[in-house]
Amino acid sequence: MSDLSPLLAALFLEPVRVAGGMRLLLLLPLAASVSVVYKTIRCDDLSEVPLESLKLWATIVTGMLAVGVALLAGFRLLL
Amino acid sequence: MSRAESTAGGVVVRTRSAPLAGALAWIVPGLGHWYLGHRRRALVFFVTIVATFWGGVALGGVKNTVNIPENGAWFAAQLCAGTQTLAALMWSKSTPGLLAYQSIYPASDLAVVYTSIAGLLNLLVIVDVLVRSEARAQAGGAARASPRGPAP
Numbered sequence: 001m002s003d004l005s006p007l008l009a010a011l012f013l014e015p016v017r018v019a020g021g022m023r024l025l026l027l028l029p030l031a032a033s034v035s036v037v038y039k040t041i042r043c044d045d046l047s048e049v050p051l052e053s054l055k056l057w058a059t060i061v062t063g064m065l066a067v068g069v070a071l072l073a074g075f076r077l078l079l
Numbered sequence: 080m081s082r083a084e085s086t087a088g089g090v091v092v093r094t095r096s097a098p099l100a101g102a103l104a105w106i107v108p109g110l111g112h113w114y115l116g117h118r119r120r121a122l123v124f125f126v127t128i129v130a131t132f133w134g135g136v137a138l139g140g141v142k143n144t145v146n147i148p149e150n151g152a153w154f155a156a157q158l159c160a161g162t163q164t165l166a167a168l169m170w171s172k173s174t175p176g177l178l179a180y181q182s183i184y185p186a187s188d189l190a191v192v193y194t195s196i197a198g199l200l201n202l203l204v205i206v207d208v209l210v211r212s213e214a215r216a217q218a219g220g221a222a223r224a225s226p227r228g229p230a231p
Binding site: 011012013014015016017018023026029030033034036037038040041046049 | 119120123124127128130131133134136137138139140141142143170174183185186187189190192193196197200203204207
């Protein structure tokens with residue numbers, strides 16, 4: 001445990017420096033988590049979960065990108 | 080641990096306690112489904128929710144992420160992730176003064192969102208486990224009422 005403590009401290013105590021564009025990439029694993037949990041609840045057959053989760057993940061990411069682009073376009077038009 | 084068993088028509092239907100299943104699902108994500116017998120589903124929930132929660136903590140640091148004075152409303156969502164939130168809170172409170180609270184934008188905000196979404200996903204899992212245990216109870220009732228056993 002004494003060998004593990006510095007590793008845990010480095011992992012969970014020090015915040016990660018996230019650069020500007022990189023924070024957008026953090027949407028991908030979060031969308032994956034939401035997709036997997038939602039589809040695991042919804043699908044009766046667990047073998048369908050990977051494909052269904054992938055479809056939902058793509059839908060979420062595409063939708064969020066579309067919303068982001070629309071908001072950026074609106075922002076540029078107004079200001 | 081079964082609450083009731085029905086052997087009508089030779090079919091054994093074990094019903095499980097819905098409140099206990101819900102409580103187990105809160106204590107450890109996926110444990111409620113494990114209790115109901117959905118072992119593979121339980122493992123998926125456990126791995127996904129725990130990875131999302133601790134991934135968020137790793138992103139922002141435990142002191143920035145699980146912090147009631149700074150993120151009070153978000154903490155309510157984080158608390159749905161179960162006892163791991165309490166463990167993170169205790170760790171956050173016991174962290175020495177050298178690592179006092181310092182919000183580092185945007186990592187700290189992203190971390191709070193990650194952990195809160197993990198909590199809300201676990202809330203969804205708790206609702207699902209309650210629905211599934213009620214469905215089992217109804218299937219058990221149908222088995223007792225019908226000599227042929229529960230409806231398929």
